[in-house]
Amino acid sequence: MNPRPAIVPSVSDIDRLVAGVRAGERALLARAITLAESKRADHQQAARILVQELLPATGKAMRVGITGAPGVGKSTTIDALGSHLTGLGHKVAVLAVDPSSARTGGSILGDKTRMAQLSADANAFIRPSPSAGTLGGVAAKTRETMLICEAAGYDVILVETVGIGQSETAVADMTDMFLALMLPGAGDELQGIKKGLVELADMIAVNKADGDNLARARAAAAEYRAALHILSPRSPNWQVPVVTYSAYTGDGLAALWTKVVEHRDTMTKTGELAARRRDQQVKWMWSMVEDRVHGRIASDPTLTAKLPEIEAEVADGRLSPAVAVDQIFAALKW
Numbered sequence: 160m161n162p163r164p165a166i167v168p169s170v171s172d173i174d175r176l177v178a179g180v181r182a183g184e185r186a187l188l189a190r191a192i193t194l195a196e197s198k199r200a201d202h203q204q205a206a207r208i209l210v211q212e213l214l215p216a217t218g219k220a221m222r223v224g225i226t227g228a229p230g231v232g233k234s235t236t237i238d239a240l241g242s243h244l245t246g247l248g249h250k251v252a253v254l255a256v257d258p259s260s261a262r263t264g265g266s267i268l269g270d271k272t273r274m275a276q277l278s279a280d281a282n283a284f285i286r287p288s289p290s291a292g293t294l295g296g297v298a299a300k301t302r303e304t305m306l307i308c309e310a311a312g313y314d315v316i317l318v319e320t321v322g323i324g325q326s327e328t329a330v331a332d333m334t335d336m337f338l339a340l341m342l343p344g345a346g347d348e349l350q351g352i353k354k355g356l357v358e359l360a361d362m363i364a365v366n367k368a369d370g371d372n373l374a375r376a377r378a379a380a381a382e383y384r385a386a387l388h389i390l391s392p393r394s395p396n397w398q399v400p401v402v403t404y405s406a407y408t409g410d411g412l413a414a415l416w417t418k419v420v421e422h423r424d425t426m427t428k429t430g431e432l433a434a435r436r437r438d439q440q441v442k443w444m445w446s447m448v449e450d451r452v453h454g455r456i457a458s459d460p461t462l463t464a465k466l467p468e469i470e471a472e473v474a475d476g477r478l479s480p481a482v483a484v485d486q487i488f489a490a491l492k493w
Contacts, residue, residue, distance in 0.1 A: 173205060173208050173209055173212070175187070176190060176191045176194070176209055177209060177212050177213060179191075180213060180307060180310050180311045181213070181216060181310060181311070183311050183312045185284065188284065188307065188308070188311045189286075191209060191307050192286060192303075192304050192307055192308075194206045194209065195209070195210065195300060195303040195304060195307065196300050196304070206303065209307075210303050210306055210307065213306060213307060213310035214306070214310075216309070216310040217306045217309040217310050218309065218436070219309065219314065220252075220305075220308075220309045220313060220314045220315060220316045221314065221315050221316070221335060221336075221419070221420075221423055222305065222316045222318070222333070222334040222335045222336070223315070223316065223317050223318070223334055223335065223336050223337075223338060223419060224318045224320065224327075224330040224331055224333070224334035224336070224337040224338065225237060225317060225318065225319050225320070225338045225340065226319075226320040226326075226327045226330065226337070226338070226339055226340065226356065227339060227340030227341065227342075227366075228342070230342070231340045231341065231342050231366055232340065232342075232366045232367065232406050233319050233340060234255070234273035234274055234319070235273075235406040235407070236340060236364075236366060236404075236406040237253055237255075237274060237277070237317055237319055238273070238274040238275065238276050238277045238406075239276075239406045239409055239412055240317070240406075240412055240415070240416065241253060241274070241277040241280070241283055241315075241317060242276050242277055242280060242283075243409070243412050243413065243416065244315055244416065245277075245280050245282040245283055249282070249314055249315045250282045250283070250284075250312055250313045250314055250315070251277070251280075251282065251283045251284070251313060251315045251316075251317060252283070252284045252285075252286070252305075252308035252309075252311075252313035252315070252316050252317070253274065253277065253283065253284070253285045253286070253317045253319065254286050254301055254304055254305060254308070254316065254317070254318045254319070255285065255286070255287050255318075255319040256301060256318065256319060256320050256326060256330065284308060284311075284313060286304060286308075301318065301330075301333065302333050302443055305318070305333065316334075318330050318333065318334055327356060327359055328359065331359045332439055332442055333439055333443070335422075335423060335426065335432060335435065335436070336361045336362065336419055336422050336423070337359055337360055337361050337362075337393075338360065338361065338362050338363075338364060338419070339356050339357065339359070339360035339362070339363050339364070340364050340365075340366050341363060341364070341365045341366070341379060341383070342365070342366060342367060342379075343365055343366075343367060343368070343372050343375035343376035343378070343379040344375060344379065357383070357386065357387065357390060357399075358390055358391065358393065359393065360393070360399060361393060361394070361397060361399060361422055362399060362400050362401075362402070362415075362418055362419070362422065363380075363383050363387075363399065363400070363401045363402075364401075364402050364403070364404055364415055365379050365380045365383070365401070365402070365403045365404070366404060366405065366406055367405060367406075367407070368403035368404055368405050368410065368411060369405035369407055369408050369410065373403075376403045377403055380401045380402070380403050383401045384401045387399050387401070394426070394431060396425055396426065396429045396431055397422060397425055397426070400418050402414060402415050402418060455491065456487065456491065459490070459491055461490055462487060462490045462491060465486075465490055466487075469483050469486055469487065470483075
């Protein structure tokens with residue numbers, strides 16, 4: 160373990176936070192996550208120390224990413240699935256990557272109001288993670304939050320994406336299994352394939368398989384199974400299953416989770432789980448390097464004074480982007 164710097168930021172007692180997180184104290188867990196999400200430099204330094212000291216207690220949880228188009232029932236599914244899991248004796252942490260206001264950075268959706276049953280469960284912890292319009296927040300802060308929750312004893316981590324853009328790729332790169340939720344109905348199957356979502360998925364689950372929708376859900380599942388035969392699987396050791404379930408009635412949720420456990424066992428036995436996590440760790444490192452470089456550029460007073468002129472010249476076509484980058488790095492004296 161790297162030694163601590165000589166001066167630890169006084170904004171937080173790291174030892175108390177580490178001990179509190181390890182003991183599963185919810186108030187200190189929430190404080191630790193808030194520290195990790197802070198943009199202040201001293202808070203970020205403290206968070207790096209915190210996560211490093213918690214690292215030996217991480218890595219044992221099942222990490223499941225869950226995505227799907229708006230309206231597919233992600234939050235309802237997580238509410239029902241999480242409650243099923245706590246009933247089995249698991250401790251479940253839900254990290255919901257919320258869309259955020261680009262102007263204020265505030266979270267648009269209220270996750271705890273959308274997961275009423277789970278939010279009242281003593282063995283569950285729900286943490287919205289506003290993305291503030293950027294994927295950097297997803298890649299860095301959500302990963303740190305996941306590790307902190309693991310250190311607090313949560314053995315199942317469910318990461319919900321906003322279901323738009325590249326957030327699926329970011330979440331797939333931080334979880335062990337990526338679950339794509341789909342709706343029954345004509346056209347949904349092909350649309351899912353067009354978005355490339357199916358190629359990322361380790362399992363496809365068609366929701367709302369109840370009542371009048373049951374036949375349509377089964378038909379949709381059959382179409383996905385057929386489509387998967389012409390796509391390259393994400394793993395050579397795993398055949399992507401397609402299941403149907405109802406978040407409303409709970410039918411099929413136990414079978415869905417059985418497939419998640421089966422995936423975990425298969426990936427562990429073949430060594431692919433360990434390899435996937437090693438690869439994710441390296442990707443996380445480079446993601447944080449990019450964030451740090453961007454932060455350095457944005458905070459350099461000499462460069463910020465020159466940037467408007469450089470940007471104007473690039474916009475007007477008087478300066479090529481490549482030469483502009485050279486000027487930016489020359490100003491940083493790197």
